[in-house]
Amino acid sequence: LNELFRAAHSVKGGAAMLGLNSIQKVGHHLEDCFKLLKEHPVEIDHQLEDLFLKGFDALKELVEELQSPYGLREENAAQTVQATEPVFAELERYLHQRMQSGATQPPATVPAPAGKTGAELTALINAVLKKMLELFKQGDSPTGRQQLVAFCN
Secondary structure (H helix, E strand, C coil), rough: CCHHHHHHHHHHHHHHCCHHHHCCCCCCCCHHHHHHHHHHCCCCHHHHHHHHHHHHHHHHHHHHHHHCCCCCCHHHHHHHHHHHHHHHHHHHHHHHHHHHHCCCCCCCCCCHHCCCHHHHHHHHHHHHHHHHHHHHHHHHHHHHHHHHHHHHH
């Protein structure tokens, strides 16, 4: 969870440095939610997982548009961010609800999809986000955009 928090923080910072405000904003939301989860661990359930994935999907959509021939258009980016605001609001509400309901003890093991352990998935996500950050730091290019899309996929 610490690695996910740091990765979201790094993506947020890299996007801000490049003036990619929409990516920075989504990264910030993810960072805030990971921080809540880090400070107040709760059992991960399907709804929580689904909400985090919707947030990540928004980030993926923005990066894919960045890769497109027209780049990340401000009006499209603003629409994507606006569409995700309710998702992040719901995610934060749900996290607070779970914290207040006493579901603050994580299970001994969290089942991981597709035969991967939680540690393996965390390492994979962290590695991909670090590579994405490196690409953000290099600036915008068609090759960089293609690599970002490949990482998202």
